Amino acid sequence: MYKNYNTKQVTLSLNLDIYLEENDIAFAIDELVESIPVDVFSVFEHRMGTSSYHPKMMLKLILCGYTQSIFSGRKIEAMSKDSVRAMWLTQSQTPNFRTINRFRVNPLVQPILQECFIQFRNQLVSQQLIDEEAIFIDGTKLEANANKYTFVWKKSTQRYEESLREKSKSYYQQLVEEQIIPSICSEDDELNTGNLKQIIDELEMKVSDLSTKIENTSDVQERKELRSERKEPKKALKAFSDFIYRKQKYKEQHDIYNGRNSYSKTDHDATFMRMKDDHMMNGQLKPGYNVQIATNHQYVLAYETFSNPTDFKTMIPFLDTIKKSYFDLPKYIVADAGYGSKENYQAILDDFERTPLITYTMYQKEHIKKYKQNPFIPDNWIYNELSDTYICSNNREVKFRNYSTRTDKSGFKRQLKMYECESCLNCPVRALCTRAKSSKNRVIQKNGNWEYFKAHVIELLKEDVTGEIYRQRKIDVEPAFGNLKANLAFNRFSVRGKDKISQELGFVLMALNLRKLRKNRKDISERSRKNGSIISTVGNTSYR
Secondary structure, three states, X not given: OOOOOOOOOOOOOOXXXXXXXXXXXXXXXXXXXXXXXXXXXXXXXXXXXXXXXXXXXXXXXXXXXHHOOOOOHHHHXXXXXXXXXXXXXXXXXXXXXXXXXXXXXXXXXXXXXXHHHHHHHHHHHHOOOOXXXXXEEEEEEEEOOOOOOOEXXXXXXXXXXXXXXXXXXXXXXHHHHOOOOOOOOOOOOOOOHHHHHHXXXXXXXXXXXXXXXXXXXXXXXXXXXXXHHHHHHHHHHHHHHHHHHHHHHHHHHHHHHOOOOEEEOOOOOOEEEEOOOOOOOOOOEEEEEEEEEEEEOOEEEEEEEEOOOOOOXXXXXXXXXXXXXXXXXXXXEEEOHHHOOHHHHHHHHHHOOOEEEEOOOOHHHHOOHXXXXXXXXXXXXXXXXXXXXXXXXXOOEEEEEEEEEEEOOOOOEEEEEEEEEXXXXXXXXXXXXXXXXXXXXXXXXXXXXHHHHHHHHHHHHHOHHHHHHHHOHHHOOHHHHHHHHHHOOOOEOOOOXXXXXXXXXXXXXXXXXXXXXXXXXXXXXXXXXHOOOOOEOOOOOOEO
16 A cells, blocks of 8 residues: 555645754754844845845855755756755745856845854854854865966066066167167166157157158169168067066056965966865965854854965954954954964954964974973073073073064064074084084074063963863864865855955855754754653744
8 A cells, every 4th residue: 555646636735844854954044044134135125127036035045055065056046946945945936047146246245144144143142052252263275266277476477577677678778779769768777667658659750750761762772771771670669569568467467466476367366375185195286265264163153265375464354354344352362373473462462452372383392392302492591681691502601692673574573682602613512503604603583572472372271261262272163164175065166256255155154054053953952852852943932
């Protein structure tokens, strides 16, 4: 005996949600989007033209697709037609894939996504799924939607630019010596764009005059001589036209670099970064973006994308973004050694007035026995505070020499104290102590502010409370990237440009949050069933 099955019989379903599981992810998506204030969507209102799909519906549909690892606009359109979950969220509306793609890269969606994260965090706080004591920050590199072989390198541009300057200057001097054109600038001056245009004007006049003379004479021999004379100015005119084109091209490239060392021709915001080794352990340079996230209990609470591959340079702008666009910074800012720098410590303590639980590069190494017992490391030398001198491993004084100021590429200044050994001459352990030339003494540098910040961080990590918070970092922020790349299978952006990829990343990370929220609710529900009760988590209320 079979259950009744007849495809020819007409059936009428009053509500599609009866086909969904109790803790289906569609309910979490609907709850989140409906929690966003209505006025946030008012930017999409219009009174002219045909009616459009509601932005709430579009947001729900795209989030639904991303939670199922569906990132293609065409596949999301197909899902809206054959997925009960998507049909319930859209109320059987089926937007075209072009409409879907236009919506998810629309600049007006960015503030809606930010509000999405704000409301989601508020829900987590109200349900006590996260705490407000700390955020855990880390970054990963995701490949851009750009060809691997479209790189433009800053050093190459500088080299070509220098070659262009020398070649154009030499050619100009040759034209002046041969009296093809008059002198335009002095020999020591560099040829700028204005000078090159003047040279081109002079060459055009020269070629035009010779062409007129050729047309006005009928003597064959004279015409040959004039053509021969015109040959060099025409050649120079073509060369200098190319020079000015290349000069403008190099200037545009420098504007695109904007402090970076490379960019991709197909996505100017993407920078070539060293990605993780592949299965053959080959490190590869690929166009990509540095994605920074802030988490708590593995939920992503804020994010931002950077074209800079270095993590420590992203900390301050990322904290600014969190403070301005998402929520007030918690008491503790937790990150790994990649963010440990004097500039970051100083900004977190002084500007943001928060506590940094961030190690520095040498933190682990400084706490091993081999490092502490190495007599040639200045940190292990005896320091005499009264005389401001160190005693090296050979019992010689390393005296204060002078103050020095170092400025890095970002303009941050470091005040250093330089110390020099009284004499490294005839020292039996010189080869083990220094690599300086035999005629020079060993010089060490000390940064008082940096030493203070290091000592402050070491003391914080020794305390029970702050030490426990820092140890939570590895199991809080790292799993988010694992879920993003392995479980959600998002390893490469599908759009180009920093603004567009930032919006796509917002959809992806919110999908990640919703999947985790569903898993947590499902676990709670299963535990409750074992205890003899049933919990329904549809909407904002839990029913027993």
